Amino acid sequence: MDDENDKLEEDFYQFLNLPRDAPQEEITNAYRRLSRIYHPDKHTDPLRKKEAEVLFNKTKKAYEVLSDPHKRAIYDSLGTKGLETEGWEVVQRTKTPQEIREEYELLAQQKEERRLLQRTNPQSSITVNIDATELFSPYEDAYDDEFGPPGNFFPSIVVKGMNFSQSIQAPLTLNDTAYLSGELSTHKGSGSGSVNVSLRRITSPDGWAELELGFGNGLSFSAKGFRNLTKRMFTNISGILTSTDEGLSFGFVSTLAHQLDKNTVGYLTYKNSQSSSMSTSIVKDTATYRTQANFVLGIPHSFISMSYCHKLEKHDGRLRGTVKAGTFGAMVEYGLERKVSQHSSLAVSMTVGVPTGVRLKIKLLRGNQIYCFPIHLCHEVLPSPIFYGTVTPMVAWIIIRRLVVEPYLQQQKIKDIERHRAMHHSQMLARRREAEISIDLMKETYRRNVEDEENRKGLIITKSIYGRWLDLSHRDLGDAITDVTIPLQCLVRDSKLILQEASKCQLPGFYDPCMGEDKSLYVQYSFHGVPHEVTIQDTDSLRIPKQCNLSQSRFFTNLHKLISTSYAAHRKQL
Structure with a gap:
């Protein structure tokens, strides 16, 4: 892997402790604050x-990018790599941020297309059809003899069929594959x-055409096409001509789709081959969900x-x-x-239906490979x-998940x-040294x-620790934490x-002491002489003093004034 890919991304906003929508005034003020600390003229010692x-x-670089609307537009969309892209120097400075972003995206797209030309993108699928009906056969065994024919003690599970498919693609030009x-x-x-x-050609930004030649059970030739008719309507048409021992057969499929609203699309499909349908x-x-309703009127069925799919974002599942239900029967x-x-x-x-019976399907998808059983x-x-069929896969999955x-x-x-740390070891040491110097x-x-x-009896940070996500106030984690009280x-x-x-590891004086692990920030502070503490996760925002701290401080301030007034009045009476 080259140095460009190994380089850790810099967050200029976090280094200046600014929100991503910070106005120019806040950017300038943040730059001036850090300049008072880091400007070489502020130090007399040659080493310092x-x-x-x-x-x-580094501070100057962050300021130059964020204070320049052109550079900031690219950085906001694409990070520091957008500022270093090959060919970026040809972009005119007079262009608007939107035009510059489009120019970069064009360069990035061309680079991606050149990379795709070198790939074949192989895809494969394996399907194994299994007959396990003897496990739940309702019929009595035909042999009453205790010593029946051998091999009948255990029910047989038979592989009835298998299917293997493999495909590769080879981009010939930017428009032909x-x-x-x-x-x-x-x-x-x-x-x-x-x-x-087959050969597919992108004929225009709104469509493509494809020709396919097949050999197997006869010779086949097919043509397919796709076209956007309007912004909300498109059509897909395909026809196939097959030559067999029985003669020529022709099939035709046409689909017209219309986007009804932001999330809803309607389809109208006509199919004419061995069986016709509309x-x-x-x-x-x-x-959060996907639902679909189909109505098919055809011959012979x-x-x-109706189908519904609920997306479980928390568990990455569906x-x-x-x-x-129809003329063939019904199924759930x-x-x-x-x-x-x-x-x-x-x-x-699980599929339960009449007359199909009960079927279980297990499918494993790994990358571009599909294994179906x-x-x-x-x-x-x-x-x-x-x-x-319902419970066994669930129990098996729980056991396999826990044990494997x-x-x-x-x-x-x-x-x-470990690999990530080894890859960026030198940069991690450099950032740690930079934090110590800072x-x-x-x-x-x-x-x-x-x-x-x-x-002013204001906000004083008495202790602050940044590092591995644990109870940082009571645990000694060694190199997994760092003291950030001063910064x-x-x-x-x-x-x-x-x-x-955002992650705090790029704030001035901070570094990442445990790259790849969850981190938190622990802060002990006093406000108006009252001690407080707070712990937040690495990417959480923090604002102190909190509103409750202000209320508590006002209470103690008013109480102090009341005691002082009462004491003064008592002394005056004496």
Whole structure:
């Protein structure tokens, strides 16, 4: 991995302790405050002057970016990499921030397209059809003899069929992409296979066209096309001509879609092949759920279906349910999909219907690979296969998650943290050294700040620790924490301390003592002579003193005045 990708991202807003919507006046004031600490002319010692120059240049760089509308627009959208992109120097300074952002995005898109030209993006799918109906067979065994034929003691589970498919894509130009796919399937001892080659061309920003040639059970030729008709309407058309021993057959599918509102799309589809149908669908997809209604009128079957999917953001999962009824019969399907790792997910669903019976489907998705296992449990709708088909995967998942998945993910997390730390070890040491130098340069400012706050009986930070997420006020965590009392006190202005909603590791005088782990900030402080303490998570905002501290301080102030007045009146009477 090159140095550009290894470089840790700098947060100029956090370094200046500013919100991302800070006006120019606040940016200038923050720059001036840090300049009083880091400006080389403020120090007479040659070593300190040299150390201060490094931090002053960092402060100056942050100010130059945030005070320039053009640079700030790019930085807000794309970070420091946007300021260092190859070809960025050709952008005219007279352009607006929006035009500059569009120029960068164009350069980034071209770079991404060049990278995609070198990729094949392979995708594969494996499906194994399993017949396990003997597990829940309602029929008596035909052999009454205690010593029946061998092999009948355990019910048989048979693999009825398998299907393998693989596809790759090869970008030829920015508008042309070639696809190569193959499929091999077996069912009850007989097999078949096919190979397809296709070429897709982006004809315009609103559409594409694709031609496909297939070899397998005869020769096939198909043409597909997509086109945006308006901003809220598009169409998709495909036709296929197949040559077999029985002659030529033609199939045609056409879909017209219209966006009804922000989250709802309606579809009208006509299909004419071995079976003809006309279907109407309405799909509503939001951040929390997805629902779909279908009505299909066709030959030989017509049906109506309703499906609902609830998105579990907290658990990275989805709950699904479908009801379907028509001339073929009726069925109910329910299931759960759960994210196992960053690139893997597991889905389990149960289908109960007439005349299909009870079926269990287990699907594992890992990257671009799909492993699917449809299991036929019973030909009839019986309570036993429904119960065991529902409960067994849940119990098995809990056991596997506790014994295999969670330990594996924990080990992977530890390895990722160690790898990340090793990759950025030199930069971490540099930032730690930078923080130590910064605190050393802050000592004089810290002393003056504390004197000013003591004179006004204001806000004084008595102790502050930043590091691993634990009870920092009562645990000694060694290198996993760092004392940030001095830099935090230097951020106090007019008896107030405000920290933004972002990681604190890039504040002046801070560094990350435990990269990759959860961190928190513990603060002990006194306000109007009354001690307080607070602990926040790393990315939480902080504002002290709190409103309750102000009320408490007013109470003690009024109480002190009352006691003083009463004491003075009592002495006057004496």
